[in-house]
Amino acid sequence: RLCKVCKAKAVIELPQHNTAFCREHFLAYFENQVRRAIQDFRMFTTEDRILVAVSGGKDSLVLWEVLLRLGYRADGLYIDLGIGDYSAASREKAEAFAAARGATLRIVSLKEQYDVTVPELARSLRRPACSGCGLAKRYLFNLEAEKGEYDVLATGHNLDDEAATLFGNVLHWNLEALRRQSPVLEAENGFRRKVKPLIRLTERETAAYAILTGIDYIVEECPHAVGARSHLYKELLNQLELHSPGAKRQFLLGFYERGRAAIEGATERPEVRPCKVCGQPTVAEVCSFCRMMQRVGVDEVRLMTAAGVE
């Protein structure tokens, strides 16, 4: 199979576009798709200071790489969740990536700031580790962006991630989650602006970009993610994709173009106010991060100090 642009030997086929590319033209295609998402959804400009949530996995490192290549002002944030070897290895990947590019990587450690790790959280709360983990990441990401005065938070969610989430939300007709699912969440009530520049690209495409540009990412999965529901949804969507190439993309982009607007008007927005402990935005008196931490014995003063509240 030959590259559609230059007729050199192709290194990747893209059935959803009925095309194939050589290395050079695949990278150009990929960067163009990111550029297009940024423009179509007016995510940010070259003036904005961007904080990229970096996990050490392919998606976040690829996102960071592309933003730097496209000339954006992007720093990274690595959140060390204390998940044994997995955290150690992924942190190393993130640090090596930043060092090789002279890029700024901020690091927050759950253990250092709150003296607790995600596995400990899961054990004390008797909840699946992923729920506490997601909550902690969202909270610390927003908090760090505030401390560093970033204009925008960017995450590496790709087309498959978003389509799987959408599939789950639709299967349960979770209207509130559907309303919130968007490539851009505007800043409001203490939440920073949040964007997902990789939504036009599949998981396979981001992995290919990482391999072809020599980005060294952590291939292993978080040990807690194994058997996650989102895997099943991704698998089903990939089977669908095999039979009708482009179906995944149409499903997700069609939602952004038509579905979301239809649903938006029908749901109510809850009122948001500052958490009484840490000052971060919440719909309750005390935010769910502070409540979780208090349940495992972290005291109020520590929560306030970590949040920079007097």
Place this chain on the structure above:
Amino acid sequence: RLCKVCKAKAVIELPQHNTAFCREHFLAYFENQVRRAIQDFRMFTTEDRILVAVSGGKDSLVLWEVLLRLGYRADGLYIDLGIGDYSAASREKAEAFAAARGATLRIVSLKEQYDVTVPELARSLRRPACSGCGLAKRYLFNLEAEKGEYDVLATGHNLDDEAATLFGNVLHWNLEALRRQSPVLEAENGFRRKVKPLIRLTERETAAYAILTGIDYIVEECPHAVGARSHLYKELLNQLELHSPGAKRQFLLGFYERGRAAIEGATERPEVRPCKVCGQPTVAEVCSFCRMMQRVGVDEVRLMTAAGVE
């Protein structure tokens, strides 16, 4: 495995309800689910005259059977589409069913009324047979109901049919189709009230009901339906169901409870008026049935006569 109710040997397991039933209690469960759909969605009462679209397949015959058992005034309508052996065999099943029960079966033949068959339609129009077929069935069903002055039209769409349609509509974010997808479509603008009393029951359950009550239905599929997109959707949903029993049901019923209302407000209803040829309701000048028939050479007088228009 034993029957949940009487502890006799079970003949069927229902993982979505985490239960199993003997023959007697399965039939009772099944009829109850139909009763519940009729009541929850206020489909009709014992006063109403109901016309059941009968294809000779399991779903429509089971629906007719249950409606008769529950004491409703239900006649059948068989539409002979002229699809060779398939039509001949399915018509026989429908006639035998009606004769054995002393029930009224109306028969309309496309060939007799318009001197054309579905395969001929497909050939002249160079379109997939299923599109012309669906159009003809919908049209003749409504027309016959009007002639016979029925209050309600009932079709045998089951949970899998509706969930697959919903999945397709959601994948394409076809808002107009989503708005129209409902267990009850109220009568309006010349369309009769339309209902789907089997939506709480899976395809497997309706097949089981037919087998356990000795209903002789046509097992073969319409030769044109093979490889249809809806088969793929059903397969994917069944894989999902295997991993989380009840997911299909939750998807469909959740849409009826929450999703549909959210979307309804966001779409516009097209204006409906009588077809200039046949008088049946349409959003165009001439309805799509009449346009299709004219394209294959059926003349206006014949269309008017068949529709009972002077």
Place this chain on the structure above:
Amino acid sequence: MRVIMRIPEKKEFTFSGPKKVREILRELKMNPEATLVIKGNTLLTLDDVVEDGEEIEVRSAISGG
């Protein structure tokens, strides 16, 4: 040829070549939509042929999150 897989767990397979990538994925029951085939620092397409004595990695692109 040696075929290496790293996730979800480390595995290794041996096939006799020459063999098309498409065939290898079919035998491993991997969906091409979710899989990359890596040789050195580049990627192979479905019609590429792998010879005896060569080594490739078949990597699932699906991850959690």
